[in-house]
Amino acid sequence: MKTRRYASLLALALAGALMLAACAEDEADDVDEVTDDVDETTDDVDDTTDEDAALPFEGETLTVLNWNDYGSDQDYAIAGFEERTGATVEHVYHSGGEELREVLRTGGVGEIDVALPNPTYVEQMQEEGTIEAVDPDLLDNLDGVYDDFLDIDDIYVDGELYGVPWVWGSTGLTYNTEHFDQEPTSWGVLWDDEWEGQVGFMDSPVEAVMLTALYLGDDPHDPDLDAVREALIDMRPNVELYWGSSDDWTRAFTTEAISVGNFWAGDAGSMMEEGEPVGYVIPEEGAAGWLSTWSVVADAPNVELAHAWIDWMISEEFLVEWAEDPTGNAPAPANELAQEQLSEDVKARIQAYPEQVEDLAIMGSLSQEEQQAYTDLLAEVKAGVQ
Amino acid sequence: MLPSALLLLALVVVPLFLLVYFGLLAGPGVDGPVTGEEWARIAGQPDLYGRLLVRSLVLGLAATVLTILVAWPTAWALSRHVRRLRSLYLALVIIPHLTSSLLLIYAMYVLIAPGGPLMAALTGVGLAEPGDTLLFTRWAVLLMLAYLFLPFMVMALYAAVERIDDTVLDAARSLGAGAWQRFRHVVLPLTVPGMLAGLVIVFTPAAGAFVEARILGGTDGMMFGTLISEQVSRVNNQPRAAAMSVILLVAILVLLGGVRATLRRAFPGALRGGR
Numbered sequence: 001m002k003t004r005r006y007a008s009l010l011a012l013a014l015a016g017a018l019m020l021a022a023c024a025e026d027e028a029d030d031v032d033e034v035t036d037d038v039d040e041t042t043d044d045v046d047d048t049t050d051e052d053a054a055l056p057f058e059g060e061t062l063t064v065l066n067w068n069d070y071g072s073d074q075d076y077a078i079a080g081f082e083e084r085t086g087a088t089v090e091h092v093y094h095s096g097g098e099e100l101r102e103v104l105r106t107g108g109v110g111e112i113d114v115a116l117p118n119p120t121y122v123e124q125m126q127e128e129g130t131i132e133a134v135d136p137d138l139l140d141n142l143d144g145v146y147d148d149f150l151d152i153d154d155i156y157v158d159g160e161l162y163g164v165p166w167v168w169g170s171t172g173l174t175y176n177t178e179h180f181d182q183e184p185t186s187w188g189v190l191w192d193d194e195w196e197g198q199v200g201f202m203d204s205p206v207e208a209v210m211l212t213a214l215y216l217g218d219d220p221h222d223p224d225l226d227a228v229r230e231a232l233i234d235m236r237p238n239v240e241l242y243w244g245s246s247d248d249w250t251r252a253f254t255t256e257a258i259s260v261g262n263f264w265a266g267d268a269g270s271m272m273e274e275g276e277p278v279g280y281v282i283p284e285e286g287a288a289g290w291l292s293t294w295s296v297v298a299d300a301p302n303v304e305l306a307h308a309w310i311d312w313m314i315s316e317e318f319l320v321e322w323a324e325d326p327t328g329n330a331p332a333p334a335n336e337l338a339q340e341q342l343s344e345d346v347k348a349r350i351q352a353y354p355e356q357v358e359d360l361a362i363m364g365s366l367s368q369e370e371q372q373a374y375t376d377l378l379a380e381v382k383a384g385v386q
Numbered sequence: 387m388l389p390s391a392l393l394l395l396a397l398v399v400v401p402l403f404l405l406v407y408f409g410l411l412a413g414p415g416v417d418g419p420v421t422g423e424e425w426a427r428i429a430g431q432p433d434l435y436g437r438l439l440v441r442s443l444v445l446g447l448a449a450t451v452l453t454i455l456v457a458w459p460t461a462w463a464l465s466r467h468v469r470r471l472r473s474l475y476l477a478l479v480i481i482p483h484l485t486s487s488l489l490l491i492y493a494m495y496v497l498i499a500p501g502g503p504l505m506a507a508l509t510g511v512g513l514a515e516p517g518d519t520l521l522f523t524r525w526a527v528l529l530m531l532a533y534l535f536l537p538f539m540v541m542a543l544y545a546a547v548e549r550i551d552d553t554v555l556d557a558a559r560s561l562g563a564g565a566w567q568r569f570r571h572v573v574l575p576l577t578v579p580g581m582l583a584g585l586v587i588v589f590t591p592a593a594g595a596f597v598e599a600r601i602l603g604g605t606d607g608m609m610f611g612t613l614i615s616e617q618v619s620r621v622n623n624q625p626r627a628a629a630m631s632v633i634l635l636v637a638i639l640v641l642l643g644g645v646r647a648t649l650r651r652a653f654p655g656a657l658r659g660g661r
Contacts, residue, residue, distance in 0.1 A: 203600075205620065241522055241604045248601060255499050257521065368414055368621070375620045382608040385433050 055086030062305050065103060065115035065297070068093040071167070071322050071330060072116070072313065080321075081312050087305055097121050104130040110299045113306040119154040119163050119293050120365040126157040131295040133160035138307035141314045144337035148357045154364050155293055163293030164310050165334035167319075170282060170289040170351070170360055171207055174263035176253065177277040187215040187283050189260055191231070196238050200252055200261035203242040203382070205374035206363055208232060210288040211262055220288065220361040225377055232381040242382055253278070262287075265351035266331050273349045282356045289360030291334065316341060323350055409629035414622040424626040428633070435613070435630070442610035443637060445524070446593030449531035453539040453588050454581055456532070461543035461580075476544075483537050491601050494530050495521065498602075522604025530598045535591065539584040546580025547573075578649055578656040585645060593638055610634055 062081075066072045078089045092108070094100040097118050104115065109130055117125055125131045136142055142150075145165050149155075155163035173184055179198075190199050202208065212231050213223035240258050243249045246267045252258045254276060268280040294310045296303060312318055319338035322330040323346050332352035333339050339352045347353065366374070409425065412418035428435050460479070468475050482490070497504045500519040508514035520526045550573060558568045596611030603609075610630065617627040650657050 236605065239605050242607065244600055251495065252522075257500070257519075371621045372413075372623060375616055379608070379613055379616060380434050382605070383434055383438055383613075384605070384608070385437065 055084075057302070057305050057308070058086035060085075060087045060302055060305055061090060062087050062114070062302065062309055063090045063092060063112045064309065065092045065094060065100060065108060065112045067095070067116070069329065070116070070292075071328065074322060074325065074328060076321050076325075077313075077318060080318060081309060084312065085305065085308055087302075087308075089309075101125060101128070101130065104128075104297060109297060111301070112297045113300040113302055114309050115295055115297050116166070116292055117163070117295055119152065119291055120363065122155055122163045122293070122295065123157055123365060125295070126162055130298050131162055132298045132300075133157075133162055134164055134296055134310070135307060136161055138304070139164065139311045139314070141311050141316070141335065144316060144335040145314060146334060146336050146354065146357050148360070149291060149334050149362075152291065152362050154362070155291075163295050164314060166292045166294055166313055167331040168289060168291045168334050168357070168360075168362075169331045170265045170287050170356060171202065171211070171262050172265055172268070172280050172282045172287045172351075172356075173260070174268045175260040175279045175281075176256070177279045179259040180279065183279060183281055184260070185281070185284050187211060187285055190238060190262075191215075191235050192238070195260055197240050198257075198259040199235070199238040200241045200243050200249055200258035200263070201235070201239050202262050203244045203378070205371070205378040206366065207262065207288050208378050208381075209374050210361055210363065214283075214285040214287065214361065217285070220286070221364055225373060229377050229381065232378070233386065236381065236384070265356075266329075269349045269351045273345075280351060282359045286359040286361055287356075289362050291362055292331070323352065405628050405635075406632055408625055409632050411625040413625040416624050418625070424623070424629045427626065428629060435610075435633075438608060438610040438613055439633065439637060441608075442593050442595075442634070443641060445528060445531065445599075445609070446589045446595075446638075447641070448528055449535065449592045450539075450585055450589045452528065452532035453536050454543070454584065457536060457539035457543050457584070458577070460540050461547045461577075464540070464544050465547040479540050480537050483534075487534060487597070490534060491530060491598055494526070494533065495602060498526055498529070521602065522606075524603060524606040526602040526604075527599045527606065530602050531592045531595055534595075534598065535588040538587045542584035542587065543577060543580045546577040546583075550576050575653040575656040578653050582646060582649065582657070586642060589642065590638055594634060 062085075064072055071077060073091050081087070081089055092103065092112060094103055097120070100115060100117055101121060101124070104112065104125070105128065108115075115131070117131070122131070142164065149165035149168065152165075155161060155165070173187060173189070175184055175189075189195060190201070209223060209225070209228055210220040212228045213220040216223070216227055216231060218224055218227065241248070241252050243252065243261070246264065249258075249261070249263055249267070250271065253271070263280075265280060268278050271278045272280070294313055296306045296310070300306045314335050316335060316338040319330075319333035319335050320341050322328050323333060323338070323342055330350055332350050336354055339347075339354055342350075342352055407420075408416050410420045410422050412421040412423055464472060464475055464479075496502055498520040499505070500517055500521070502519075505514055505519055509516050509518070520529065554572060554576075555568055558572050563571065594611045596609045596615055599607040599609045600612060601607075611634075614627045614630045614634070617623040617630070646657070
């Protein structure tokens with residue numbers, strides 16, 4: 001009798017644990033599912049008009065590989081392209097750079113026309129033969145793209161362009177405007193005793209190393225790691241929180257647990273729009289930044305159409321419409337002509353300021369050894385190793 | 387017999403063997419040669435790995451002790467005082483823990499934030515200054531882990547308390563044992579097996595936890611488990627993660643063995659059948 005009761009209790013506890021596990025898995029599934037979805041847009045081409053002759057790609061289909069809900073699958077992105085070309089747009093989704101490469105390696109090549117790999121991956125993907133060079137002559141809107149972005153080595157292989165800059169963002173000095181009398185201008189505030197226990201510092205090895213190298217006046221792409229480690233250990237008494245997600249930062253910031261730190265431009269802009277006392281600045285030493293770039297997939301079913309798509313994506317017309325969409329989650333456009341057309345409110349919300357562009361150190365590709373060294377370095381700092 | 391043995395082989399023996407084997411490879415990934423270099427790296431940096439291992443084990447043990455302190459009276463009350471509504475109370479203990487553990491972590495965040503309910507109460511009784519907070523300290527992590535695994539300890543101890551025969555207590559009373567003596571010499575020893583069962587199911591996950599610490603622990607939020615997780619998610623260094631997992635596993639086993647031996651000495655006869 002008693003054994004049975006004991007057993008049923010254990011069963012209850014087990015059932016509880018299983019339910020927990022099941023819940024957790026459900027969440028994971030929900031996220032995963034979207035990656036497999038192929039979003040088929042209806043091809044309701046308006047056939048009452050006789051513009052058919054003017055549409056160069058009538059009846060053709062373009063397949064795009066991108067993150068879910070990252071601009072290219074907005075209704076106006078697809079409708080605008082279909083109106084111009086007559087082609088139909090389909091999306092295949094991925095949930096990260098590694099998965100993007102995997103999709104292309106395992107059947108994506110030959111099926112997919114364009115993809116949005118991070119510039120970090122461009123060289124590896126060119127070697128793998130999953131992307132091919134872009135013909136700049138087919139991209140009229142390339143003229144508007146910031147020269148600073150077109151000067152980045154990572155988007156070229158053997159002098160040929162493989163990644164077309166689309167949108168960008170930065171990780172700048174973010175601070176509580178109610179706690180600062182004037183705008184800070186240097187990363188030095190993160191090391192200033194005045195802010196002891198009030199710094200929120202991003203838990204990201206690359207960002208931590210690049211920021212510290214910039215502060216020390218070192219090369220952010222190839223710094224002296226011992227000096228970086230020492231500086232980060234020096235900063236530790238000021239740090240209240242090594243934050244891991246935008247949520248972590250926002251929660252700590254709004255409860256005034258932290259006053260200053262490094263944070264993403266787009267997320268800082270969203271907080272400003274919500275009326276939080278947030279200031280965002282690229283300090284005089286510069287800041288780490290990122291860039292999203294479009295690439296033509298190797299053996300694309302329709303290379304010309306792929307170029308037409310990229311040209312549309314980097315066009316002023318689309319980038320402005322996306323930036324102005326309050327629910328579009330648009331980062332700052334890499335096309336300067338698009339940036340110029342934005343209202344001051346929109347510029348603030350998405351932090352689209354051209355003067356920031358030249359001060360950016362765009363995160364480049366890291367070797368396995370560098371990734372390991374950076375990760376171990378930050379782990380030591382976080383663990384409090386002296 | 388055979389199918390269950392196969393199941394054991396496939397789900398326990400093979401994975402454990404693989405864990406040890408992966409730990410000996412050269413990273414990244416798990417297709418490098420056997421070199422054992424990750425073990426050398428770990429051994430070469432005791433101030434990082436040793437420090438975090440000790441931190442995780444101490445925190446896990448402290449969380450376990452805290453759950454015993456809370457769960458023991460709870461289990462006793464469930465068993466002896468709420469017979470009619472027992473299933474309801476048992477359900478109430480478990481139900482909050484059927485949600486995602488992330489939700490529980492954020493609930494704790496609100497509870498211990500500056501000006502939150504817990505801090506307000508502590509300030510009210512003079513134990514904390516206004517504006518003080520447990521948030522982003524090791525105490526927050528300890529509290530969270532204890533809260534997270536409390537139901538397991540309640541269940542383990544409830545089962546043990548439930549098995550205590552009332553006639554044993556009557557016999558002790560008739561022999562002149564007072565309330566404290568009955569508790570110290572009869573009831574407590576009889577719940578030691580329950581405590582040990584609870585120890586295994588609370589201490590093991592608590593010592594390997596890292597998500598709770600990362601969100602609530604601030605600069606004290608780095609655990610041994612954090613390091614394991616980062617080696618996989620950030621640099622794909624499965625061999626180092628596997629080697630560290632083996633270290634954690636062995637450390638936990640040694641500690642569990644030590645606690646068991648200590649309890650056996652403290653409560654002779656309480657652990658019959660064990661060696």
